[in-house]
Amino acid sequence: MACFDIVIIGAGPAGLFLAVCLARWGYKIKHIDNREVPTITGRADGIQPRSLHILRNMGLKRHVMGHEPAKVYEVSFWDPAPAGKGLIERVFIEDLSKHGVEVQRPWAITAFINDQKDSDYPLQVSLKHEKTNETEAVRTKYLFSGEGARSLIRDKLGFKLQHKDSVSYVWGVIDGVVRTDFPDVRMKCTIHSHHGSMMIIPRENNLIRLYVQIASSTDEDFDPGGKATEGEVQRSAKKILAPFHVEWDRVEWYSVYRIGQSIVERYASDSRIFLGGDCCHTHSPKAGQGMNMAFHDSLNLAWKIHHVEAGFADGSVLSSYESERKLVAETLLDFDAKYASLFSQQTPSANGVDVPSRDNDQEEENDFVKTFKASQELTSGYGVSYPANHYNWSPSHPATSPLFLCKRCKRSKLRPGYVMPSANVTRVIDANIVHLEQEIPLNGSFRVYVFAGKIDTSRQALIDFAASLQNPRSFYAAYERTDKSTVSYHERHNPHSHFFTICTIFAAPRDDIEILEMVPALLARYNHHIYADDVWDDRVPEAKASAHAKMGFDTKEGGVAIVRPDGHVGCAVQLVEGSGTVDALNEYFGAFVSKKIGRDNVKARL
Numbered sequence: 001m002a003c004f005d006i007v008i009i010g011a012g013p014a015g016l017f018l019a020v021c022l023a024r025w026g027y028k029i030k031h032i033d034n035r036e037v038p039t040i041t042g043r044a045d046g047i048q049p050r051s052l053h054i055l056r057n058m059g060l061k062r063h064v065m066g067h068e069p070a071k072v073y074e075v076s077f078w079d080p081a082p083a084g085k086g087l088i089e090r091v092f093i094e095d096l097s098k099h100g101v102e103v104q105r106p107w108a109i110t111a112f113i114n115d116q117k118d119s120d121y122p123l124q125v126s127l128k129h130e131k132t133n134e135t136e137a138v139r140t141k142y143l144f145s146g147e148g149a150r151s152l153i154r155d156k157l158g159f160k161l162q163h164k165d166s167v168s169y170v171w172g173v174i175d176g177v178v179r180t181d182f183p184d185v186r187m188k189c190t191i192h193s194h195h196g197s198m199m200i201i202p203r204e205n206n207l208i209r210l211y212v213q214i215a216s217s218t219d220e221d222f223d224p225g226g227k228a229t230e231g232e233v234q235r236s237a238k239k240i241l242a243p244f245h246v247e248w249d250r251v252e253w254y255s256v257y258r259i260g261q262s263i264v265e266r267y268a269s270d271s272r273i274f275l276g277g278d279c280c281h282t283h284s285p286k287a288g289q290g291m292n293m294a295f296h297d298s299l300n301l302a303w304k305i306h307h308v309e310a311g312f313a314d315g316s317v318l319s320s321y322e323s324e325r326k327l328v329a330e331t332l333l334d335f336d337a338k339y340a341s342l343f344s345q346q347t348p349s350a351n352g353v354d355v356p357s358r359d360n361d362q363e364e365e366n367d368f369v370k371t372f373k374a375s376q377e378l379t380s381g382y383g384v385s386y387p388a389n390h391y392n393w394s395p396s397h398p399a400t401s402p403l404f405l406c407k408r409c410k411r412s413k414l415r416p417g418y419v420m421p422s423a424n425v426t427r428v429i430d431a432n433i434v435h436l437e438q439e440i441p442l443n444g445s446f447r448v449y450v451f452a453g454k455i456d457t458s459r460q461a462l463i464d465f466a467a468s469l470q471n472p473r474s475f476y477a478a479y480e481r482t483d484k485s486t487v488s489y490h491e492r493h494n495p496h497s498h499f500f501t502i503c504t505i506f507a508a509p510r511d512d513i514e515i516l517e518m519v520p521a522l523l524a525r526y527n528h529h530i531y532a533d534d535v536w537d538d539r540v541p542e543a544k545a546s547a548h549a550k551m552g553f554d555t556k557e558g559g560v561a562i563v564r565p566d567g568h569v570g571c572a573v574q575l576v577e578g579s580g581t582v583d584a585l586n587e588y589f590g591a592f593v594s595k596k597i598g599r600d601n602v603k604a605r606l
Helices: 013-024 049-057 061-065 085-098 152-157 230-241 290-309 315-344 367-374 376-380 455-469 546-551 580-590
Strands: 003-009 029-032 075-078 107-114 123-129 135-145 161-163 169-180 188-193 196-202 208-216 246-259 262-264 273-275 424-427 433-435 446-453 500-506 530-532 559-563 569-574
Touching: 003 013, 013 029, 013 085, 013 135, 013 290, 029 107, 049 061, 049 290, 061 085, 107 135, 107 152, 135 152, 135 290, 152 273, 169 230, 188 230, 196 230, 208 230, 230 246, 262 315, 290 315, 424 546, 446 455, 446 546, 455 580, 559 580, 569 580
Parallel strands: 003 029, 003 135, 075 188, 135 273, 446 500, 500 530
Antiparallel strands: 107 123, 123 135, 161 262, 169 208, 169 246, 188 196, 196 208, 424 433, 424 530, 446 559, 559 569
């Protein structure tokens, strides 16, 4: 019987993203989908800024943007008186093929059991070809459901969907090429009229997507099973848009669906079987979150499985997948329930659609516009935060060194659990101005950002930090590569360890930085990751070292930021002379790594 590291069911955004990550890190994957061909058009397709940030970090953004997707820079709200998903999936599928993974179609899962008959591969999964009825049984370490809203794995586990809102709505969605005199058709628009509500989203190749309200469960004649034809959806859109007109040159795809907010009660079983994407949470597509949530579910799970399987982390860390991602989903669903309700409300009007509220500064914004603006950080992805746990330091963390910094203590602007702020710096080796947060690719490593401040002040602290890292009991030395002596000279990111990449940032102009003279040898090995914090930033216009200022580090003494493989901050520590900085980080990593490190090792309660 064939054995795999993971079996992935479903080749939508969640399944493909997880497969791409794990395939790049060398895992043996069985990936199936019950559809005969990949998605061609339609469905979820809006990529939010944080997701684009991650795709860029993976080297895939250029491939996605190569399809010339519509870019949304502004949203227009009309009140009374993105690249298509199929294209994105294609980018992932092409990347998988480069790493020897093929999505097998059309196969479906029929059964699974955690029988523990093989201690290395405790799960048995039964599969069936949808056309030939051929069957196959395989063994695996992990099973992942990216099946979507209809999930056999979720149903077999007995995990129930919990509904967040008793009111549901029926909407039509139609993709096509249109002719219209509506002035904002190439912008994302929300429209309310006395005929109902509609959203316009520009897409690639002159396509326009329209979401059109059809019915609500508050209507007296509401039929949750009701359907609407393509023509009926078009007629509803015309009424809502009046007095402007719209005609279709071509319809590429249309569908009718019911919107409701629900979340599954559990995301995982026995730290072996995991759910992600739409089989975990359902919500309206109005905020463009479906595919983005799937990406982040899979990213959160991928690097944790990698760390466990590579021997870096204790297996209990996998429990944090559910606690982190379910909390984010619940926050999103609370927003989405309010947003969808406000969107579907009909605002009284005297004469159809009036000017957009974005241009009306004299009247008070309505609740819908206020809700949209207040949620922008959340819906962009940059406002997503994870709670305090073994990865996200807080005063209750087992690591208790007084050198830990936090925003709540007013000693740092970094917030554990949040995405690290963006910052532009100058790469010393080639004088390129770069985005610091993009310099380390998504390679499964923790990012160690050493903000070295002024070298005249921090020189000894930097020397001591590098020396302490070489202590065999340090978090860094304990996980050195066994092939370190033969690693290529050109290896930029992981010359010493597969689990850490180090960046050193000086609060000085590039011309004042001499790597051989100022940087200890261990840190100098990462010569492509040494930077000058000398780029002006209008968000901190008075700062002479903007990256230090945005992180909240003293420009003389600096500090160290630990960022998780997914870009979220783990902790921040003072940079001090002696072994204190590394001692504090040993406490932090000692809460979840597999080896005993530092002076005393205390495991977090996970």
